[in-house]
Amino acid sequence: MARQAYSWVLRLGTPAYLAKLWQRGGREPLYRHAIGERFGLHLPPVAPGALWLHAVSLGETRAAAALIDALRAQRPGLRLLLTHGTATGREAGQALLREGDHQLWLPFDTPGAVHRFLRHARPCLGVLMETEIWPNLLHAAAARRLPMVLANARLSEKSARQGQRLSLLMRPAADALNLVLAQTEADAQRLRTAGAADVRVCGNLKYDLQPDEAQLTRGRAWRAGLSRPVVAAVNTREGEEEALLTRWAAWAPPRPQLLLVPRHPQRFDAVAELVRHQGLSVSRRSQWGQASPVEAAGEADVWLGDSLGEMALYYGLSDVALLGGSFAPLGGHNLIESAACGCPIILGPSTFNFAQAAEGALAAGAAWRAHDWDDALAQVRQLLAAPKRLHEAAERATAFASAHRGAATRMASAIVALLPPTAHPRG
Template identity: 65%
Template sequence: MGTPPSSARPPGAWAERLARWGYAAALRLATPLYFLKLWRRGGAEPLYRAHWAERLGFGERTAPGALWLHAVSMGETRAAAPLIAALRARRPDLRLLLTHSTATGRETGRELLREGDAQRWLPLDTPGAVRRFLDRHQPIAGVLMETEIWPSLMAEAARRRLPVVLANARLSAKSARQGQRLRALLHPAAARLALALAQTADDARRLREAGVGEVQVCGNLKYDLQPDEALLARGQAWAAAQPQPRRPVLLMAVSREGEEAALLRAWRQRPEAGGARPLLLIVPRHPQRFDEVATLVRDAGFSLARRSSWVGQDLPPPEAWSAEVWLGDSLREMPLYYGLADLALLGGSFEPLGGQNLIEAAACGCPLLMGPHTFNFNEAAALAEQAGAACRVPSLAEAVTMATGLLAEPGALAQQAARARDFAAEHRGAAERMAQALAGRLPQR
């Protein structure tokens, strides 16, 4: 065999040690800034100011023998739910240790806990914090959701012979290119994974190139998520309760910074179409931005109604229906918003951010327009487009123009909604495939 090209040659042991030493030193120096950031975020989300000792690997011990599962934020935690259910079906005695990095992840994870389970923050990735975390909890194995590979954590797990699996794994072409710059640090960490359960064949290929030894393609867990039927029905009831003439509803789903301002400019300049004036509903991705987006709406000259102003009421108050823009400033109510909407724009796809989860919209039967940036869900976006469940547009301005026309054609929207539901149902089954692959990696009692 010939000598492999330098880009494919694994880094040497000394290069890795030096890279990990520099990485750990940088994290230690940045720790005060890290806690300052948490404190500031805690002003809007108080949970960030709780259980700080866990961020350094301290905190209350748990009984050894749990399966440790890390889901960084709300999206990953929700995706883990069908996998956890499938694992519990195979191992009813299974105890879980759930870790998270964000407040929304930890709040969402509480709903997955059973008696005997525990929940902690993932520690900062310094060698000392990681050792303390693993000493206190002694899990039987680790499952990291989607993209969470941490160099110090993987090195310490390997030293303890603790198997760690990357589930629902994805690696975009952009992330793979960026990872090459830190190859001496990330390649050995990836190589220490016992297994990666990839969403797509392209993800699997890139994961192997990044250093993972064993990879299986299992599909995307997010297809297995069933929308909350009560929330979906409530949204549909809100749509039916509108004063006449009914206004079609355009949803900007899980919007990111920069998108709302561009959307409001385009909404101001949208072309005239027949029928009632549409209602624009914006649901930001991050709760700490709710007030910021409300200010953007008012500064753009639109009247505003906020969902938080009628929490606890069965229906929106009459004055809400006269507003030009609604702000969905609530958590875990996306099925409600999809049930209310006639058409949605995919947040995160109109800026180079990779797009948000389009599968949830499809499962709720909400037609979708997506922008050019969907690298976080490339295969799902392509399949949705092929199935007629979603359409791609090059910019927000063009999306608003297309949406204005579609909202005047309820028959076409109904057909697209049916195609969206069929598309979501067709691709389910990843949870069972991943549970089967993981079952063989868990020590038997």
């Protein structure tokens, strides 16, 4: 049977999984914290009957914040069990906890680990965010009659094709979901084809995330004190920074100010070295403290956004942004946050992770599409020479983000309808 074969592959791969965790822990120590939890071992006390929500990484955890707020509004006193897979997700999740809530690592998807986790936690309902379909976890939940929801669900065409090749494994997992709350109708159709039974379109939670007003105000104040425009490259991935920096170094002065914000914090030092390798000077946000860039960074060619949780600050500081993950075949990252902050954005050719949002932003005049880095920088030059056009695009971006809010309330209502009248443990 496919699931049994899958389970044996995971068991045999456990040493490699442990080695990877330990290696990543060298750069991010949180990966070495409570490793036993990854296998359902040495779990701290958890009060039964909580709503369990899994947000694997930073992006999913940020989106979950809007859903959690809506759930608490509709069910006051709701207790949460948050699980994560990455250090950035767990760190961000700590800010969402209230008294009586708990936080753990999601167990490795082996039968023993998920059984121990569910037996110990005994949640009243499970919510998985976006794409987290784990065959053994969902099989074990179904065996315990634990309702499972896939919230803010998305499935790209590429992932759907991969799922079809593994349909003997993935179809039973999708079928075990009691409810799927999809971002778009296209996602919903692909998820139904993958085997999910009850699929409803609710929109994208990321539209409901409100920018940090204090950060946005500070960023805009900093921008007002600058004598040259700021171009941000946000959520950049390995390979993208080098390609961009090569072209940036060839841009004859006077250049705009480049603000570079890598996606993964473990790469901050490596990206700083890439900047220096191109003969450019760099100033890191982590060294500024409360000072403005003018005071702290001086005439540095590149500002490195090496902090977490300050995207609103970076967007407020910028005239236009370039979307990382979209100039490599990676599907792009969250472009909705830039729109909510009123920062127009240039997208690369690869945006399949946010396909509908990308097309909507383009149609609304809040974003532009570039074929590659050369095309993107050519567009940057044109936009910076037309400040009225940039200002109008910023207004369209804000309007675009506002028009698509409401997913959190819709998803929370659907989830609350599955909750028992009072939380109770599952044996």
